[in-house]
Amino acid sequence: MPRSLGGREGSPFTGIGPVYMKELADHLSSVRMLVLTLFIIVFGAFPVASSLQQLRTTIGSDAYLFLRIFTIEPEQVPIPFVQALNFVIPLMAIGLGFDLVNSEFNRRTLSRVLSQPLYRDALLLGKFLAGLTTLAVALAALWLIVFGAGLLLLGLPPRGVEVARALGFLVVAVAYGGVWLAVAMFFSVVFRSTATSALSALGLWLFFFILWPLIAQAITRAFVPPEITSLDQYIGLQELALALQRLSPGTLFSEAVLALLNPETRTLGPMLPSQMRGAIMGAPLPLGQSLLLIWPQVTGLIAGMIVVFSASYVIFQREEVRA
C-alpha cells in the first residue's frame, strides 16, 4: 500500500477548482468538441425530424405527445431518437475521455503539474467532472433543440409532467455518458498511448453493443433444461437473461428511458398475469411510480461510474510520473 495514502496532510481537493476550470475551457474551446457536437446533432436530428413529421398527424389523440418525439419509431428513419442516443452518447464520452490522462504524460506536463500543490486525486476528479459537465452541456443543448423543435412544429406546449419526465431522461442520459467517460478515462490511465486507449474504449463499447447480447443469449441457452416444466423455471431463465443483459450500461439506459418516456410501462422484467390483475391496459403510471421502477437502473449506472472511476484512481495513484 502506498504510504502516502495513509496519514498524508492537506485536503485531497486542493487545486480541484483550477483543474476543473482549465479542463472545461479546453473542452469547450476544442475543435474535437465541435465535431462531437455536430456528430450528436446530426445523429439526433434525423430521427427527431421524421418523428415530428409523423406526430403532426396525430396531434390531440395522445396525452404524452411530446414524449413521443423521443421514442417513436419513424417510418422513414427506423431509429427512435433515444436509440440513436444510446449509440452516440458512449461515442461522445469516449471522444472526450480517451486522452484525459495519458495526453498529460505525452505532453510531459504531468510531472510539472503534479509538482504544484495538489494531489493526484484532484487532478483526476477535476478532469472527470469537467468532462461530465461538458457532456451534460452538450446533451442539454440537444435536449433543448428537440424541445424547441417540438414546440415550433407541433404548436403545442408540453405539460408539466412531460417536462419532468423529459428532464429525468436528461439526467439518465448524463449518468449513462458518465459511465462511458469513466471507462474512457480508465483506459487513458492504463495506457500511455492515446491510440491504444481510444481503441480499447471503442472496443469495449462495440463489445457491449454487438457481442454482449449474443453472448448473454448463449449463456442463457446453456441453462435451458431439456424440458421446461414449471412457470418458475421459465421465469428464472428470463430473469437470468435479463440480469446478463443488464451488465451492459446500454441496457440499463434503454430500460430507464423506456419507463420514463413511455408512462405506460409497468415493469421492466417479465410480466406475470398476477401483475396484470386490476390494471387498465395502456393507462399511464404516475411519475413517482415510473421513477421507482427505474431506480435500480439509475443507481446501477451511477454505481458503475463510481466503480470504474475508483479503479482508474487506484491505478493512477500507483503510476510513476516520470515519462
Added chain:
Amino acid sequence: MSDNVIDARGLLKLYGGARVVDAIDLSIRRGEIFGLLGPNGAGKTTTILMMLGLTEISGGSVNVLGFNPVRQPLEVKRRVGYLPDAVGFYDNLSARENLIYTARLLDIPRRETEARIMEALRSVDLADVADKRVATYSRGMRQRLGIAEIVMKKAEVAILDEPTSGLDPHATFELLEMIRRLKRGGVAVLLSSHLLDRVQSVCDRVALFNQGKIALMGTVVELANKVLGAGHPLLIEATGQDVAGTLGSIAGVRQVVPAGEGAWRVTADHDVRAEVAQRIVSAGGALTKLSDLQPSLEEVYTRYFQEARHAA
C-alpha cells in the same frame, strides 16, 4: 531550524528488488547550488522525485524545508519549484496562460498574478513572447519558461532535472546564467546533470552518483584532490636549458610530465607559479605560458568511473 533546506538520511528506493537509490545521505544548504551528477540511470531523477513526494520512498527519510514529503507533500510542493527533464507545457496555450494555470493551482491572489507572471517572464527574457503559443517555442525557451514558473512561485528551493540537456551552447549559457540569478535571489538550487563541464561552472558542491549510491561528494576541488590526487596542476610552456630539471628542483613540485613540444605539466603541493616564473627566467629561459589548470570535473568523473570499473 538548521541551515539545510534538504536533508536525506538513508534514502532508499527499490524497484522490484533492485536498489535504484541505495540508502543515500545528502544535505543541501541554504543558498547553494548543488549538482547531482552521474550517468543516466544512476538514480538522480528518482532521488529528486522522492524529495518532491512524487514517488514512494522505500526506506530512510527526507526532510525538505522542515516538511516530510511523504506526509506533507502539499507543503513541500508549495515551497519547492521543480523543472522536470524535458519539461512540457500546454502547447495550445500561451506562456502567460500556462503560468496563469500554475498560479491558480498555487492559489496566488488574482490581483498579484499578472504582475508576478510578467516579472517572472521578464527575468527569463520571455516577456515579449508572453502571448505566443508555447507550440512555437524552442526547447531553450521552454526550459526558460520552466525557470519563470519557479520564479513566479517564489520557491525557496529549485530542483532542476537535466536543465541543460539538449540545448545549444548559447542557450545553455543563458540558462546557467539564470540559475546563478536564482541563487543570487537566495534560492537553493539542486540540479542534476550528466553534462559535467557546464555544471562545474555553476555548482558550489556536487555529488557523484554511481549505481544508486553517492560515490563522492564535495566541492569540485575537493573531488579532484580525492580522485586525481592532491595538488595544484600547472601547465607551463617555456624554452631554455633543461626546463624540466629546473622545474623539478622547485620546492613543493611533486611531478613534472612533458606535455608536448616545450610544454610540461607540473603538479605541486601548493601554488608555485611565482617561483616557477622566477626560476625559469633566472635560468635564462623564456616563459611563454604559465597557467593554473582548474581540476576538471570531466576528468574526475572519467577517472572515477574507470577506477570503479577496474575495481569491479
